[in-house]
Amino acid sequence: MTQPQDLTWLLANLVNQIPHTRSALLLSTDAIPRFYYGLERDDADRLASLASPLCSLVQEVGKCFGGGHGMRQANAELGDGSILAITAASAGSILAVLADSTVNAGVLSYEMQQLGKKVPSSLATPSRSSSAEESRSV
Incomplete structure (x- = not known):
């Protein structure tokens, strides 16, 4: 089994751009x-x-009231005006970003979605239950 690639550089690019x-x-x-x-x-x-x-809660609201489609992204404005944006990045993964109140929320949202689309296999987090089942069968 190969070691997962360190994706910190992708997050640094998102924050810095x-x-x-x-x-x-x-x-x-x-x-x-x-x-x-x-x-x-x-x-x-x-x-x-x-x-x-929070992501799980928004997923369920989307399933119940969003036509069964779950969640694309949720944004929260915090007490000081800063922004928390979360998105389901790929299978089993969530991307959370904190930004100042002056961030262009549209650009942030777009870039978060693009990040999830560009490298979905790299961002995927394997399910714990499948790993546990595999190790029991070995």
Whole structure:
């Protein structure tokens, strides 16, 4: 089995190319930070633990009230005006980005969607249950 590629550079490119973007985090749907840029490790853990259930909640709202299509992206304006944007990046992965209130939210949203489309196999996080089943069968 090959080691996963370090995708921190992709997150750094996203943060650095969009003015007023502070940090980006790629996490698994079960809240495990995989790669992050612009965050300390503890903050990446904290953001992952908050972004995962938020993504799950929005997914369910989309399934129930969005024509059964789940979620494309959710944005939240925080108390200081900064923005939290989350998107389902690819199978089993979530992309969370924090930006200042002056960010162009349309550009941020577009670039997050493009990142998910450009490298979906690289961003995919394998399901834990399939890994556990595979190891039991060996």
